[in-house]
Amino acid sequence: MPKSPTKPLKSRRNVMVIAGLLSSLTLTSILLIALAPSPLLPEPRSLMVLDSSPTLDEIFDTQTPIQRGRWQYIFIHHSKTRRADAAAPGDHFLILNGTDSSDGEIRIDPRWNHQQPAASVAGNCLTICLVGDFDQAAPTSTQLRRAQQLIQTLQRRLAIPAKNVIAYDRPGNPSGLGRLFPAARLRESLLP
Secondary structure, eight states, X not given: OOOOTHHHHHHHHHHHHHXXXXXXXXXXXXXXXXXXXXXXXXXXXXXXXXXXXXXXXGGGOOSSOOOTTOOOEXXXXXXXXXXXXXXXSOOSEEEEESSSXXXXXXXXXXXXXXXXXXXSSOTTEEEEEEOSOTTTSOOOHHHHHHHHHHHHHXXXXXXXXXXXXXXXXXXXXXXXXOTTSOHHHHHHHSOO
16 A cells, blocks of 8 residues: 555644744743743731841832931831721831731831831831730730831831930820830830
């Protein structure tokens, strides 16, 4: 029985089509990888409690570079709420109390990541909100330790003196720290 001349041609054509398809897919993949934007940082970011690191330098990995001299003050207050989801947005950092998160977890707001001013204060002031009603109960020891760590890290890196760390004793008001917050202990921990 004589061989059909179309069979080798058909087999060769199939190989050419598959090779062309694979080449196209490979080139398209390379092009997509080359043109892909850099990955975005998740927002908001969180730092879990880590006792091994005395500083929190990873907070300075922001999407928008930090300008020298941009931040001159740090304002600290409580949320006057027990839960993080009830805390008003607009602060640069939120230190959680363990009610619906890890105790001492620091949430980094997109405002910090993009170097934008806080919602409630002047444009050159960083804000830190500790979740809790410190007129009713004191902050957890982990919350307080993390607040001290965060403030010292910001002071050191941004050259913010202790006199520019603002913590009001305003019982009954979310813009203060509440009557059960150990303000003197916090003040003692500040860098000069």
